[in-house]
Amino acid sequence: MNLSALIILPLATAIAILLARGLKQVRTLALIGSTGQFLMSLGLLWAYWKERSAGNTSQFLFEFDYAWFAPLNIHYHIGVDGISVSMILLTAFVVIAGVLVSWAQDNMNKEFFFLLIFLSLGAYGYFISLDIFTLFFFLEVAVIPKFLLIGIWGSGKKEYSAMKLALMLMAGSALVFVGLVGLYFNTDVNGAHSFDLVAISKMHIDIASQKLFFPFAFIGFGVFTALFPFHTWVPDGHSSAPTAASMFLAGISMKLGGYGCLRVATYLMPDAAQAYAPIIILLSTIAIIYGAFATMMQTDLKYINAYSSVSHCGFVLLGIGMLTKTSIIGAVMQMVSHGLMTALFFAAIGMIYSRTHTRMVAQLGGLLKSIPIISTVFVIAGLCSLGLPGFSGFVAEMTLFMGSWQNADQWYRLATILACASIVVTAVYILRAVGSAIMGPVRDKHFNNLTDASWNERLAAGILIIGIVAIGIAPFWLNQLITPGAEHIMEHLGRAVSMK
């Protein structure tokens, strides 16, 4: 399987969109392109299983290496392990749902779909990169489309939110940049510096430099995944963004950060990861608790989901910080689960908003009577968010908490207990929102005349729900997919401990 196709297909789609005319052509092309991505990601999963069951145990599959900037030893080096495959699957699910949800996006449609597809290109490139220069390149590719998507098609104080998001993410990537360059100059692969992830992981970087550059890389990636106290772009960005952009932001873009924290910061600088683990756990516990309580106070549906994303992404960082195999598997599962769930949530909110023209919980009510399908979608997303068994949220959080508990340190266990307790708060705000917006009496008589979900919205929600339920009912396949990657990270961490 040629992984570069994952970059070429979105690129070709984006160029085709530029040449198209009119909404119909543009959205058809976007749908064809994203369906292609979807099928390709499923094909990748299949090819990956085939290789693994054939006994191929190498760390990364389908590798391809091309010397891009030879004098600086920068390579276009790509390959996937189970962690990247699960991220690519997530991206493909969210992209196709995002395109379907924006089906009626008429205002500047060409630019809109172009940017959506371009954003997905950045995400795919990021997840398949095995060279940290290439990885950084794709990380930044994904920043500006978000700025334009929010600033042009957003609502509310969109310019402010767009600028805040772009600057904070750029600050994150500036920190990542310093971390990566610091790593680069501390490597020595055959007498030259290297950006190669595999090569760097095989050598030992001295502990002083690890401790110096780990915070840069981890905080930098952490900004993307709402690490406390750098989470402030999340609520503004998500609530101002158009529906598809919110889905992309929460579903894909925040995962870029989590993946980077795991793959680059923790994997390449294991000693520092161990040294800084208490701080990571402290910050992520604060994010979990703070995010959950901040959500309680929100009255706008999008703000509710945005703040709950802060809380849920805190779980991801908590799992990474705990540094046990199960907790890392849980963190990756949480990324996938949260990506699907939050995309579904934003899709449902977008559908409700486009009909009722309000997102305030207090003004909504009784939607189940008038738009039952959309309301059901909303309820499913909510139940997944609060971790009901049968949905992906339960599986991911369960794995994560089990893994966290395995870390025997009493303070870590305290953090685990606190994080578990936050689920109760989640249940409170989700059930309250569902109860008052979906159930109850019809608050506004206009609501009686609303049309229910159109075919594209049903399809979008259906695809995401299939993903959620597939993980929720049969979590084993995802677990098995992630395990080898997590084992490699653990082995590396273990080696780091023994070197001390």
Add this chain to the structure above:
Amino acid sequence: MGTDFLILMKQEWMVIAIIFILMFIKIGSNEWKNERILNLVNILLLINFILGLFWNQEGTLFNEMYKTNPLIVAEKNILSLGTYIIALQAYSWLKNHQHVLEFYILLLSTLVGMFFMISAGNLLMFYLGLELSSIPLAAIANFDLEKRKSSEAAFKFIISSAFSSGLLLFGISLIYGLTGTLTFTELSQHLNGNPLEIFAFVLFIAGFGFKISAVPFHLWTADVYEGAPVSVTSYLSVISKGAVLFVFVSILYTVFKPIAITWYNILFILSVLTMIIGNLFAIRQQNLKRFLAFSSIAQVGFILVGISGASREGSASVVYFVLIYVFSNLGAFGVVGLVSALSGKENIDDYKSFYKNNPLLSWVLAISLFSLAGIPPTAGFFGKFFLLISGAGQGNYLLITIAALNMIVSLYYYLKVIKAIFMDPNDNPIEKLAIPASPKLALFICVAGIVLTGLMSYVYEYIYSLATSF
């Protein structure tokens, strides 16, 4: 000797030939229409650029006064390409101007001056080239004769330029007094870092600082850029600055190599100041020309970071960045110049909702600004990344952390322009502009350059293969 003389100096001869052709036309015929002259000049400059790519040799002439090698030829080609793009862009401005021929004669004289300056193997030759490249510039900075701001700009430029030349000359004479030679190769063997040499070197840096408008020698830049016609401004900010940067690198890396520690510290301070001040002032600007002036000051700060690397990567990344800078800055100036020539508007507020009527120009401007801000996949990302990598080669992570943080500040003001173009509402946006063919071609070249120079690693590898090790 005979053919050597022709081939080694082929680029100088080409430009001089173009100047003579233009002079003959001036003397011989008053009938030629402006359009015809402009098209002719564009074709000649294109030929100049293309011929510059062939018959590259290494060698010296006139007792090492003049030297050339593939890197120098490549640098000259970058300048020729930039001049060609500027000539294409100047079309809509010069179409109705009375003195088209004089403009190009003066402009190309400065280009010859720069060529000699880059090829200098001797401080005297360097100084002659520098003067030839700056005095005619003052004349063309005043080329909108009826505008008072233009004359003010020209006057400021000539005075600051004369002052910096004075400083440079003082430095040169001190160095001559200390070592008894002006040849680069001999100078590097004689310098040993005694205090008087350091003093001479500081004068040198001050002189160069004026020319490349590094803080604290930048005060003339904004006024001159604002007052001068857009084409001249873009020439000043790209070609003239690029040429001086090329020489600056080669002089630092060869002549002043013995006192590398001294200049490393000086560059460190200068680059930090230049980035910070340039960026902070750019935030406050309303006039797009002033805005680009301060942004170009900040860019010089990044280039100085790259120079401070003192390595083969350093010199390669500077040449590479200047090439990218030619495309990105000329793309931005091209749009600004076109809008200014066709509608007379130059303020950021006038650009609100620019996208509504001029989507193509908006995207060109946006891509150029993204490249200046260093956003992938534009070439600016690669240029900045490589500059900072070579800067970090010395192990100074503080410097690159400051530079990386400055990139955020610079992104802010570039995004402010993007926001005005794409997002801000405006009841009275700029009308749809009819773009003549040659500026269109120029913008196309810029965008193609911005997209391809970065992704095609061949360009960097080629420049790297030419660059000599430190």
